[in-house]
Amino acid sequence: MLTYEPDATIAHRLDPRTKLAVQIGFAATALAHTTPRALALLSALTVGILFAARVSLWRTLVAYRFALGILALAPLLAGLTLGSPWFDTAAAVTSGLASYRVALVLFVSAAYVRSTPVRKSRAAIQRTVPGKPGQVLGIGVALVFRFLPVLRGDLRTIRQAMAARLGTERSAVDRAGTIGLLGLTRAFDRADRLSLALRARCFAWNPTLPPLAFSRVDYLALGLAVALAWSAFY
Structure with missing residues (x-):
């Protein structure tokens, strides 16, 4: 990626x-x-x-x-x-x-x-779009850039684990359903951990940007x- x-x-x-x-x-x-x-x-x-x-x-x-x-x-x-x-x-x-x-x-x-x-992308957006909309958009872009690679890594791990357990012998629909269910579970778990980490670090809407x-x-x-x-x- x-x-x-x-x-x-x-x-x-x-x-x-x-x-x-x-x-x-x-x-x-x-x-x-x-x-x-x-x-x-x-x-x-x-x-x-x-x-x-x-x-x-x-x-x-x-x-x-x-x-x-x-x-x-x-x-x-x-x-x-x-x-x-x-x-x-x-x-x-x-x-x-x-x-x-x-x-x-x-x-x-x-x-x-x-x-x-990522930090400079957020800074560019927040300084281009004024007010709260710019802050929300900047935070969203930063989280997507940081969160998406992690989710892709989780899906890759799930696929490798299925292949190691002869999951490739199952039907395509069964494999897609298993990967989708486990991927959503991992995504929600990641979101909960991200929310906890943000609160633990006193997440700020308007931090000092580069x-x-x-x-x-x-x-x-x-x-x-x-x-x-x-x-x-x-």
Whole structure:
């Protein structure tokens, strides 16, 4: 799973608010433009962003394998018809282009995850969205980034334990039900322990957050974000 890794890349030096702005601008442009030329330019930009954050393409593909599998399956399902000609090529191409744009957005988000600490993500959100909504949103993002890898680890442990006990010999429905039930049990147990830990540490709604500051590189990246957002309207 993709997580933050300390490094000295350009992406690591950027302010998290800048990286969020680039992501928003990129997503807006990717969803607005469907021509092959636009997708080629966005693909080149995605490669540049991954290079700037030094993201491993293989690790990204492995981390997003389930989402990418669904995106690859979507054009096939969209093209199927109940009657002649049985497969609509135009519908499949339209769905395939949409899936490709979503995949590009996922790859750009991978660069953000690898280059941004959780505390700085929370600080960026709370300083962008004022008041209690920003605090709630920042806390939610921080908990998701910290809690999701733990839950994935629990599911992996459950699957390995089932395999060691010849659980692979059982039916797919039985295995899915067992994993789902044990996964939910572990998730609720983790949530209870998290709640207790937060109370024990005197959880604060507005803790001291890390300082954020824009540099010269940030202004260049913000210019890119504005250009991407502006291009979504043309």
